[in-house]
Amino acid sequence: MPAEPSQAAGRVTISEVAAEAGVGRATAARTLGGYGHVSPELRQRVLAAAEKLGYRANALARSMSTGVSHTIGVIVADIGNPFFAGLVGGVCDASRARGFDTIVLSTYEDLDEEVAATNVLIDKRVDGMIIASAAVSGREVGHVKEALKRGVPVVLVDRAIPALDLDAVVIDNRDAAREAVERLIAAGHRRIGFVWGPSMTQPPATRRELLAAAARNLWTDGERLRGYLDALDDARIPFDPELVMVGRKVEERATEEVARMLALPNRITALFCTETEAMTGALRALRAARLSYPRDVSLIGFDDSAWAAVMDPPLTMIEQPVHGLGAKAAEVLLDIVQGAEAGRETHTLRSRLIVRSSVGPPPGA
Amino acid sequence: MPAEPSQAAGRVTISEVAAEAGVGRATAARTLGGYGHVSPELRQRVLAAAEKLGYRANALARSMSTGVSHTIGVIVADIGNPFFAGLVGGVCDASRARGFDTIVLSTYEDLDEEVAATNVLIDKRVDGMIIASAAVSGREVGHVKEALKRGVPVVLVDRAIPALDLDAVVIDNRDAAREAVERLIAAGHRRIGFVWGPSMTQPPATRRELLAAAARNLWTDGERLRGYLDALDDARIPFDPELVMVGRKVEERATEEVARMLALPNRITALFCTETEAMTGALRALRAARLSYPRDVSLIGFDDSAWAAVMDPPLTMIEQPVHGLGAKAAEVLLDIVQGAEAGRETHTLRSRLIVRSSVGPPPGA
DNA sequence: CTGTTAGCGCGTTCAC
């Protein structure tokens, strides 16, 4: 098998195809690129030559001249977390359906990592990016503005950034939390613990202090906390700082804090958990205290899963449209990429309270 | 603000930086690209100009001339699945640490999608790819060979392909399954159900038929089944085709099949579940039959999670190093990308049986 | 050490 040009690494170029077909590069490019007009005859010759040589377009080169990479980026806290995994799945599926591929970057809630991630995506000339940002204040959004300034469309997902007037795809965390806590209140509870939320080193002395802390933390955490307070307010239940968790958001800490709330003289009779590990941490504390739900304490948590449904008793949970969040974000982004005006609006998807059997009346009732 | 060249979309090129600094393109390229030698003086001038203009290298153009994209691809069944999410997290983290980014593609176990995915990655000129392939037979690996032929290194993860002599990063599924089933046997069980595995439409009449079906299905499923049989054989427990699940691998089906096994005259006293949803499906069947574990039936499952630990009683589970699988695969791949010889070996990571409280003696004992 | 020049592979005017 002699003389075949660059058979080497199977890297066949359009010129080689043209040569094989006996036509000019442009003709080959036109038929292979699917643009312009080519006579049926030459067209066939080119196609045959491409087939024979095993030609595959070099997307990089194509991007070079067209300026579009058909690639988007998605930046989340942790792709290993089932919530973000589902969300990223939605992004990948929706973008793939429209001919785009997805680069995934995890930041582990580190703002510097997030900045680095946007730079990577800018450098790789993605056509747009989706960010579940850890940024909260107006000073932390420089990297997002930078991307925008460089012509890379951005849509926010899961977490809105009030300081930024951008398209965002979220659920109504505040309302979902309020509904859950209302449910607890309706069952007769007045001592309701809030597990997980804005991370604080000090217990908040006042409600104002709590909200201030929330403003320095993740948007979702703040919203869920506000929903909790909303429900309390509506029912005229005074806010008790002792009933909110303080410290790092890790399962162990949730266990400790719930244990503390359980040891209070006037102890909690219900718990609202804002995340999976807040719930599992709480469950550990209950077991350690030899308490059971919903008899001793009622439970509602965020992020439903197959496990929550098979717990005994099954857990009442808030289900988020994880896949939908990502898919919608991709749709909105690609609409912009493909010419639509950036809507700069907040798209709110519906969450759903799945009522099972972890809520009952408080012990005394 | 007049006359600034292509201030337009912030798309500053290296030539503009060179002009601003009053040096040749090459000098600018050398300092900005971090290669070759440049005098400290000019170096400073270039850096200042780049800073002033907000220069960012175009990774696409760079890839064009260097031939490396600093991007790898990872192909899995479903990024939304916590197992693959963790695995992909490992890939992303490990590759990012070495300056590479990751494109993620889900195939939903569809071989055509898998082929399409490899093509996408080839076209985008990734430097390598990691695949958890749905391919089993030698005829289904054309796309993998194609990638290899085109010079794109491939490493397999989670699932080996015996027909292919490639680097693979896996756990010893067979051994892990055997250990779990042995544990059940040691507790006195002889009627042990196998939930989830090679999907079959017909119940296997014989053991031979079962193994034949396994050969047409996912590698992991076959291995876990073999481990189950190994343990049975060692204990001289005859294989009973009625104790293996038949049908599609969905939670509902697991529930139905476990219900069936529970209704058998000589019913099961233990269950080995090979995946999360096989376990949750089984749990649903137990509840429906008003049976509890480990009193009525003992349980061991694959893929540990925070939920499994807070079940009551907590579940004995096999923990896979999900993040580690992905990270190791990325390491092996990047070693090859960066010049190492493809080892063509199977790297086996350790899984771990986490003993909790879902195994007890059989009811009669 | 520095600047000039030639590609990388493809899209795209512009004459033929």
Next chain:
DNA sequence: GTGAACGCGCTAACAG
């Protein structure tokens, strides 16, 4: 309809 020639932004030989 078709083909030659130029440009995308960068790296890498090659001279100076």
